[in-house]
Amino acid sequence: MKDRLIELLSGTPHEVTTVVLAMLPISELRGAIPYAVTIGNMPWQEAYVIAVIANFVPVIFILHFIGPVSVYLRRFSVFDRFFEWLFARTRRRGGMIERVEILGLILFVAIPLPVTGAWTGSLAAFLFDVKKRIALPAIFVGIMIAGVVVTLASLGVIGLWGLATG
Numbered sequence: 001m002k003d004r005l006i007e008l009l010s011g012t013p014h015e016v017t018t019v020v021l022a023m024l025p026i027s028e029l030r031g032a033i034p035y036a037v038t039i040g041n042m043p044w045q046e047a048y049v050i051a052v053i054a055n056f057v058p059v060i061f062i063l064h065f066i067g068p069v070s071v072y073l074r075r076f077s078v079f080d081r082f083f084e085w086l087f088a089r090t091r092r093r094g095g096m097i098e099r100v101e102i103l104g105l106i107l108f109v110a111i112p113l114p115v116t117g118a119w120t121g122s123l124a125a126f127l128f129d130v131k132k133r134i135a136l137p138a139i140f141v142g143i144m145i146a147g148v149v150v151t152l153a154s155l156g157v158i159g160l161w162g163l164a165t166g
Contacts, residue, residue, distance in 0.1 A: 014040030015050055022054035025119040029055050029143065029150045030112050037154040044151050052147045055118050059139050062122035063132050087127055089115075094124035101130055102138045109142025112150050118143050 012020075014036060022032035029051050036047030073079035093115055096104040109121035118139055125135035 014042055015046075018042070018047060018050050019054040022051040023058055025058075025117075028112075028117045028119065029146050030117070033147065033150045034154040037151070044155055047154075048147050048151050051150075052143050055143050055147075056140055059118050059122045059136065059143075062119065063125060063135055066123065066126050086123065090120060090123045090127055093120065094128060097121075097124045097128050097130070101128075102134055105130060105135060105138040106142045106145070109139050110145035110149070112146045112153075117146065 018032045018036040018040060021027040021035055022029060024031070032051040032054065033047050036042040036051065037044055040047070042050075070083050074083055094104075094108065097108055105121055105125055108116055108124065109118055121139050121142060122135070124130075125139065130138075
């Protein structure tokens with residue numbers, strides 16, 4: 001699927017592709033920054049800023065609309081089953097958030113592994129009833145930390161010499 005998406009976006013400016021990858025729940029920063037730095041040949045600073053900002057955009061919408069949207073859609077059995085699965089999976093992964101709210105949410109988002117990140121962190125904040133005024137900055141800090149980790153890993157792929165010169 002990832003190859004298909006890249007093929008679809010070929011010919012698109014690398015900045016746009018980076019934004020799209022950063023906003024998607026599967027790739028997020030883990031896909032956007034390595035793409036921007038390696039394939040897009042973007043300076044790491046630009047890749048970081050674009051990807052972090054783009055990764056945060058869906059968070060705003062998720063935190064504001066997941067409640068009303070899920071209530072509305074759960075009237076239909078197919079969506080009810082989907083939300084039941086999604087929320088159960090998020091609850092299993094979000095114990096850290098429940099225990100130490102702000103720090104847990106930051107760390108959950110900051111660890112750039114599958115099924116962690118801004119999308120899942122936003123769902124977890126909703127499920128554990130973390131107030132938006134706490135969740136939004138905590139998720140943003142987590143995104144920034146994850147961006148640093150992914151950027152450093154991406155630079156390691158193309159050589160640490162690029163970090164020293166660029």
